[in-house]
Amino acid sequence: MKTATPAMARAINDRLALDLLLERGPLTAPQLRTLTGLSRPTVSDLIERLMEGGLVEVTGESGEDRRGPNARLYGVVAGRAHVAGVDLRRETVNVTVADISGRVVGSATRAVGGDLVDLVEGVLAEAAGERVLDTVVIGAPGLVAPRDGELVSSNDVPGWRAGLVTSWRERLGVPVILENEVNLAAIAELRTGTARGSEDFVLLWVDDGVGAAVVLGGRVRRGASGGAGEIGFLEVDGTAFCNLVSDVRGLGLTEFAARVAKGAFAFVTLLDPGLVVLGGESGRAGGDELAAEVAARLRVLSPAPTEVRASTVAGNAVLQGAVLTALDLTRDRVFG
Template identity: 50%
Template structure:
């Protein structure tokens, strides 16, 4: 039997959500433009515009007189100040916060170091106060949704940040304190997973619905995106490839220590040591904001581009690094066959197309599965952007209802 036709109320809801999606993606539109883009009749568009205006979701934001003679056509846009959002990028020794309107337009942003010299209580207070100050600066008297990207495992049932070796205690306390002090929906996700959301929507994987993001920063990790959705695993640990046993580490990882796993080959400290063996000294420190391994990769690329006497060891270092990265990518690819691996994080972004091409070449020799390797276009900024996209989607779904698929 053919499916029953949608009821009038369901049809109105579908039309309204379609119009909201178009206004979100295309920007302000006239009723005539909405009619052309939706294929709906003029009376139907007029009705839905009035419904959305009455609900406070859409307002007149201008006029357009270029379409036709006579009175100017009203231009409608989403009421972006209907709700304010915040996103947090939680790092080992610091925090970045952005506060935006409902469409994700930045209103205020701030960052603060949170060093290991602080006890847990003062560290949490500094982080929570930074969020509150940034919201006040943005004029957000009440936040609707807060998205948090953090290292470590996120319990898929409770949404809590679980204990993870090597992470400071203030990380685990922060989420609870934010929920106590900020009357908003608070969403927490692993940093690599939200970075993958950003790469999928706005970065290197925009034309892919299946890929793996290989995160190369202070530590290593992976995010698995299958059919457009991030897959988290039964315990939230999908992609914890720092613990992946690989050749070349001289040991095996344990449940509490990844020093014998892939982390020992591709983590920032390991990359810095590898660079030093080729005479490339990395600037900075792994206790600072930019991983020292990323500095080493940038230095090697500069030497390679200069084509001087330092070019050969620089190229050898990048080849050796590509060999290491390809080991992890080959293991993931053999299980998932994603067709595409994005090198993310500060190291992947710093290596760019040069490192990605080297990894792809070595990966082709290790695996019969054809896998394209791309460099992240967002780098370390992907975590904050992905946390914001997560918050924005949740807020819009709560206010608009789930938007129709493309």
Template identity: 50%
Template sequence: MPASPSTARAINDRLALGLLSEGPLTANQLKQLTGLSRPSVADLVERLQGAGLITVVGEAGAQRRGPNARLYGIVAGRAHLAALDVRTDSVRVVVTDLLGAVLAEDCAPIGGDTGTAVERALTLVERAAREGSAQRLHTVGIGAPGLIDPATGDLHDTSSLPAWHRRLAGALQQRLGARVLVENETNLAARAEQRDGAAHDRDTFVLLWLGEGVGAAVVLDGVLRRGASGGTGEIGFLPVPGTGALPSATGCEGGFHSLACAAALRELGAEHGLLKPDMSAADVVRHAVEAGEGAFLDAVADRVAVGAAAMAAILDPGCVVLGGEVGRAGGAALADRVTDRVTAMSPLRTEVRAGTLGGAAVLRGALLAARDAAQDELFGPPAGR
């Protein structure tokens, strides 16, 4: 059944807005990219201008006889967004316009009792919003450690996370009146690496997060998989040889976490004589790459490959991205070593790549989630979603 005229207009408007989100275009460029007729594009432009969604942002081309073509662009100030990277004891926030242009950034340690910690986090977001001249935030994306309930979108109540983490989303929504989205940090990192980083050409891959803790995000056929309880990718709990213990329902010590977390890699660096005061695990790995410390990198690869090979054997993703600051610090030197080991352990061809965004991937992913949600609400969902 053909679409009704109103449905067809909505589809065409959303298509045009999606194209304009990537940068300003002339009416003729919109005609070429959408395949619409010139009168249809003229009507579309008039509708979107009348709705306050697009405006003239300049002119195209060099001066010529007659007027230059008008360039149309999204009204970026139509909505303001915020993204938060919530750590165990700190929060980083960025405020942007509807197109993702950064207006303000801030970060601060967060501590104290639950009420005090929540208030400090709220104050941080409000301050960043003021600095970005955002009178009202439309959507806030939050990246946090822990499991996200797929039914409610809330953080699971676990003893390993501060209580203020679970209070923050509700407090932001109540104080700011904004739509608040919460997602697991590793899932957001995968989203960012797929949009802007090492997995930009993959619709099926696994991101293996190497940070203070370890985790994984699973993207199959372009869809992020969360599992029945939101726990897909909780690879830190994977029982592995070489740890001398088994993980439990209340702690991942003894699992893959104990092989590849930051503390374990720092300890490994100390055994190789590479650890200096105040060096993070990423610092140790980066120093080893720069100094050509192959023995240490081989030992790290041996550990990381255990988790990568497990994901490859179960999911056959074809690509594993080593995310987080350790993955970026190791670069190709570490990724190639892990590839060799996974190849030796599994008949399934698996390429291992170094993540390019490091720890910044969480904040970037939270921003992408907020931006997509806001644009879907203001523009209408893309066709097929």
């Protein structure tokens, strides 16, 4: 077992303080001492160190009820780095740019068409303006190979070709990560949605495409080839599950719930996640009523107790998951 060196202890304390500032907003030195349990000299040293490194700045003064001058408020330098999340689908590409604090500072949308390298570069430039991007995370349909981060096979996005991720990295000159779009939606659900606080769950995605994401132990599980959760290929009642639930026109709630439950049952039987989240446009549209119907069907099909909830992520879950992933990577790189 290694003994922590003074340098390692400083790095741990610095990251602890930065994470608290990100989570709670600007704090005073006394507040940092209370939240971290560190001594007055240690907190003073780390504040000075972080300010010299361009990571923390004085943002104002606290109106605390105490004698003497007001205490200074310290906050993260939000413009220290910027990230972009990209949601690239069959018809449109959406981009959100955020600073290192997570505040959205730009966005753009374009129709898909032409060369995808040029398209993504252009919409990123529009959303970022004069800001320099540190990391870009792109969500798209398909199996993303863990080995090289490229798609295992082509998807239905017009113009998709082999080697796109490499081309984006070369063109943009920054780290570019490709991730399955439903996996990114699951990250948003885990961090900000109805699955918050749940270590294990399955996100069943019923939208323009049909798929799922598996989260176990608080982490997205991708599988050996990136194919975990690709339930659309599963044959149900003699047809692919994606065909069974993708066209819901004319279906009543009861019939739709019965079909969704057949797909959810596969995950309940194999993984016993305890929670199934219904996401995507059609999955969310049914709300609590659809969730209750699916849960009732699962109780008949399986003895494993399974809660079913509708997604509560506001807005574009894929984009939010992409931004959150990019922020994690950038903060590790910038903050250490």
